[in-house]
Amino acid sequence: MTPALLDPAGPTFRQRALCAVIRAGRRTLAATPLSGSGPTSALSAALHRLAFPVAGTVVPYRGLRFTTAEGDRCVATAMLGGAYESLELDLYERLAARASGIVDVGASIGLYSCTGAAKMRPDGRITAFEPVPANAEALRRNLRLNGLADRVRVEEVAVGPAPGSLTLHLDPANSGGHSAAPDAFGPGGRTVTVPRVALDAYPWERRPDLVKIDAEGYEVQVLRGAVRTLAQGRPAVFVEYVPEQVAACGDDPREILDALWADGRGVFVLDKVCGVVRRADRAALAALRARHPHCDNLLSVGRPAHRALLPEGSARVWSCAG
Known part of the structure; x- marks a missing residue:
């Protein structure tokens, strides 16, 4: 096209x-x-x-x-609303500017891959995982459109706990909504079965400094296959956190919190309603059972250099009241 x-x-x-x-x-x-x-x-x-x-x-x-x-x-x-993922992208740009390796799990049409490739240092590279063929086509097209194709390696595969395959249920209207949950869009919907890899088994050219995971509820499975990747080099990790989507995929959302807090990491809520980044309270997040309007993206950081990039006020604790 x-x-x-x-x-x-x-x-x-x-x-x-x-x-x-x-x-x-x-x-x-x-x-x-x-x-x-x-x-x-x-x-x-x-x-x-x-x-x-x-x-x-x-x-x-x-x-x-x-x-x-x-x-x-x-x-x-x-x-066209002008503020789509703006808080997340502002912080992502800060971290990407100092990264030599970025991983984009659930790259969709390339909003984060293109943004990261445009902002990261000249020798930086991104590995973008996008399993849905129509999305992967749009991702490659957008990389070419912005002159960034040579900085991003596109892998048309899903990411999970181990190599294998995965059946995805396709959202008929939202390219970012495709899900591994079997009942995501009711019976009779379109599906696609795709290859699956694990981050820990991936042959990295360079270890990532920054990892973004948006898998529409499949985040627990992605993190199960990324234990060594997150421990080695301690990259900053952006993760979508929507408990009911995770539960629909058959997993416990608290496993995401276990992974994000591992090894003494700090975890932060990206409150896009209030436009602030705040330190996460684990008990408050564990108590959530559905999407919270103020909290559907988390950031986990382990390096002091990454903590230094957080905006002023991030040490204050976020509450469910927003």
């Missing part, structure tokens, strides 16, 4: 307005029976087609350019 450039002046008023309507609708309906229903999904799809009538439209974000995976109706609208 040849990307079609968005208006050179940037997103149009119409595109921004339509995407704002889509985002507002999703927020309003998030906790209601209408969320994800047939009529709601159809309306969202129609609005998305009005905003992006040309497949492969390039969306500018944080100084880079991105195309979305085929069928996605979520990522472009989120990017």
